[in-house]
Amino acid sequence: MSSERLNRYALTPARKRRDRIARGSILAATILALIPLLLIVYYLLSKGLSSWSPSFFTTDPTGNTFFKNSTIGGIESAILGTIEIVALASVLAIPIGIGVAVWLVEYGRTGWFANTVRFFVDVLTGVPSIIFGLFIYIALIIGTGSSYAGYKGSLALALLMLPVVIRSAEVVLLLVPGDLRESALALGAPRWRVIGSIVLPTALPGMVTGVLLAIARAAGETAPLLFTAGATFKTTTSLGGFMNSLPVQIYNDVTSPTTAVVDRAWGAALTLVVMILILNLIARAVSRRSRLA
Amino acid sequence: MEAASLSTGGRSILGRSSVARFPDRALRYGLTALAALILALIVYFFLRLAGEAQPAFAKFGVLGFTFDNDWNVAGEQFGALPLVVGTLITSCLALLIGVPVAVATAIYVTELCPGRVRAPVTVLIELLAAVPSVVYGLWGIFFLAPKLVPAEQWIADRLSFVPFIGGGVVTIPNIFVAGLILAIMILPIVSAISREVMATVPADHKEAALGLGATRWEMIRLAVLPYCRGGIIGGAMLGLGRAIGETIAVTIMIGDAPQMPQHLFGQGYALAAVIANEFGEAQGLHRSALFAAGLLLFVLTLIVNAIARLVVLRAARNRAPKRAAGDRAEVAPPTIAGATGI
Numbered sequence: 130m131s132s133e134r135l136n137r138y139a140l141t142p143a144r145k146r147r148d149r150i151a152r153g154s155i156l157a158a159t160i161l162a163l164i165p166l167l168l169i170v171y172y173l174l175s176k177g178l179s180s181w182s183p184s185f186f187t188t189d190p191t192g193n194t195f196f197k198n199s200t201i202g203g204i205e206s207a208i209l210g211t212i213e214i215v216a217l218a219s220v221l222a223i224p225i226g227i228g229v230a231v232w233l234v235e236y237g238r239t240g241w242f243a244n245t246v247r248f249f250v251d252v253l254t255g256v257p258s259i260i261f262g263l264f265i266y267i268a269l270i271i272g273t274g275s276s277y278a279g280y281k282g283s284l285a286l287a288l289l290m291l292p293v294v295i296r297s298a299e300v301v302l303l304l305v306p307g308d309l310r311e312s313a314l315a316l317g318a319p320r321w322r323v324i325g326s327i328v329l330p331t332a333l334p335g336m337v338t339g340v341l342l343a344i345a346r347a348a349g350e351t352a353p354l355l356f357t358a359g360a361t362f363k364t365t366t367s368l369g370g371f372m373n374s375l376p377v378q379i380y381n382d383v384t385s386p387t388t389a390v391v392d393r394a395w396g397a398a399l400t401l402v403v404m405i406l407i408l409n410l411i412a413r414a415v416s417r418r419s420r421l422a
Numbered sequence: 423m424e425a426a427s428l429s430t431g432g433r434s435i436l437g438r439s440s441v442a443r444f445p446d447r448a449l450r451y452g453l454t455a456l457a458a459l460i461l462a463l464i465v466y467f468f469l470r471l472a473g474e475a476q477p478a479f480a481k482f483g484v485l486g487f488t489f490d491n492d493w494n495v496a497g498e499q500f501g502a503l504p505l506v507v508g509t510l511i512t513s514c515l516a517l518l519i520g521v522p523v524a525v526a527t528a529i530y531v532t533e534l535c536p537g538r539v540r541a542p543v544t545v546l547i548e549l550l551a552a553v554p555s556v557v558y559g560l561w562g563i564f565f566l567a568p569k570l571v572p573a574e575q576w577i578a579d580r581l582s583f584v585p586f587i588g589g590g591v592v593t594i595p596n597i598f599v600a601g602l603i604l605a606i607m608i609l610p611i612v613s614a615i616s617r618e619v620m621a622t623v624p625a626d627h628k629e630a631a632l633g634l635g636a637t638r639w640e641m642i643r644l645a646v647l648p649y650c651r652g653g654i655i656g657g658a659m660l661g662l663g664r665a666i667g668e669t670i671a672v673t674i675m676i677g678d679a680p681q682m683p684q685h686l687f688g689q690g691y692a693l694a695a696v697i698a699n700e701f702g703e704a705q706g707l708h709r710s711a712l713f714a715a716g717l718l719l720f721v722l723t724l725i726v727n728a729i730a731r732l733v734v735l736r737a738a739r740n741r742a743p744k745r746a747a748g749d750r751a752e753v754a755p756p757t758i759a760g761a762t763g764i
Contacts, residue, residue, distance in 0.1 A: 383559060
């Protein structure tokens with residue numbers, strides 16, 4: 130073979146340069162992707178912290194924004210509303226979601242019915258969040274002729290959480306080794322004991338991660354609450370009436386022409402992000418300790 | 423002898439009585455009922471949504487509603503074309519900007535970065551998904567959009583000969599920044615899925631390329647990217663589904679003007695945004711039109727997501743070594759992040 134032919138495949142300066150440029154661009158794009166996160170965190174801290182004060186968390190928004198120096202109030206009702214709505218949504222979505230996931234893994238691995246269920250769960254995953262709000266609006270507000278209520282917002286969020294809980298629990302349950310199930314069955318344990326005493330405890334940490342991520346996602350959603358839970362100023366403890374929530378209050382405050390109200394939105398946004406971040410960090414810590422996921 | 427003593431009346435004493443079997447049956451049928459409940463709920467909601475949209479479709483026709491360029495609330499005229507176009511333009515912008523960046527981050531994390539950097543970069547990109555939509559809207563409208571106006575005006579002036587991009591006056595909420603915000607929002611899911619497919623590229627392929635004298639970039643281009651093409655396209659389609667359905671950030675960023683988009687840096691409207699914005703005060707035919715817009719959005723995301731799942735599934739199936747038929751563990755997304763897109 131002539132050396133000229135070999136030279137065609139040599140590591141020429143042009144190839145080296147192309148390699149350097151490509152690797153540089155990939156690094157640059159990665160840094161570019163992280164810039165928005167840093168900017169958002171910076172703005173949230175710089176604008177949000179200045180509106181944080183003890184009274185910010187202990188007063189309700191007053192809705193009074195027309196006069197200068199008027200007290201516009203804090204976000205107490207929004208924080209409590211978000212916690213209540215999301216708590217009820219979790220209570221509804223988590224048992225149902227894990228139940229369906231257990232069914233998919235333990236009883237419905239194959240067959241047309243199982244595949245249909247799986248397909249519909251995938252469909253649910255892709256449904257835009259505002260459509261869940263419309264669903265609940267049609268069923269519970271047009272359907273009953275009543276008005277917005279906190280529990281209706283919870284139902285909309287529960288629908289949104291369901292596919293997340295099902296898919297994440299299914300992934301973890303599939304990782305539980307078949308040997309464990311078979312050993313228990315061989316020892317004479319009935320199926321429900323196998324699921325209750327072997328499968329679920331083994332999968333628990335991974336499922337906790339998925340559930341926490343689902344809760345974190347639901348807590349940040351605005352669209353499903355707009356036409357189900359409504360918005361209000363007062364702190365309400367009854368899930369049967371209008372209920373304020375952090376995302377909805379931020380959304381309403383963003384459009385305000387008053388600077389103080391926009392500042393309240395930044396403070397509320399920082400509060401919401403901190404709450405969601407805590408859930409995310411716990412989820413990550415739990416998943417790191419899990420032996421499965 | 424032994425076997426006979428175990429048997430009483432034709433039934434093994436090891437078998438459970440019907441009372442003992444009850445919890446098993448209850449669990450099985452209970453869980454099946456739950457699964458059936460999910461199916462019933464979705465079908466019920468879909469039919470009710472279609473029912474509520476019926477008056478608008480009856481008045482304007484399905485095609486007329488979708489493709490007429492006339493969204494006039496006062497005049498009771500509802501043609502959703504400006505909204506559909508706004509949704510498609512912002513979502514495609516999101517893909518154009520977001521997917522290359524997301525794929526680059528995935529390449530960086532799986533192939534190029536030092537081991538110490540891998541976990542922090544991954545976590546930071548996943549944190550982008552934890553920021554709520556409304557916070558993106560808040561940040562976008564008060565920081566991103568105003569800061570970008572000079573750059574946008576510069577581009578609009580320089581490219582004034584290009585239709586749709588140049589020439590116009592840049593407004594503060596505009597279609598381009600809405601697309602940009604969407605690009606940031608879909609970045610984590612596209613990146614997560616790309617990362618997962620790239621992790622499945624066999625080391626043999628990469629080592630073969632390097633062994634033949636390829637540079638790192640040539641190895642990525644020749645061994646990694648072709649292998650992952652299906653997965654990346656599927657991830658991008660899932661991102662598209664997200665972008666189409668994204669509501670609050672777009673409502674805040676797009677300007678909410680019910681007209682055909684005049685140019686890239688002007689105001690527009692989107693399907694999800696019109697629902698969020700107008701539904702509160704809507705009555706009668708208007709409300710029905712908004713339900714129809716919801717149905718349109720639902721069907722659009724359904725189609726996009728179905729294609730995405732098919733592409734991802736096929737890519738996974740082609741890659742996975744042949745195992746026992748019916749074993750679906752091999753095509754299931756390997757992590758929680760991949761399964762849920764968080």
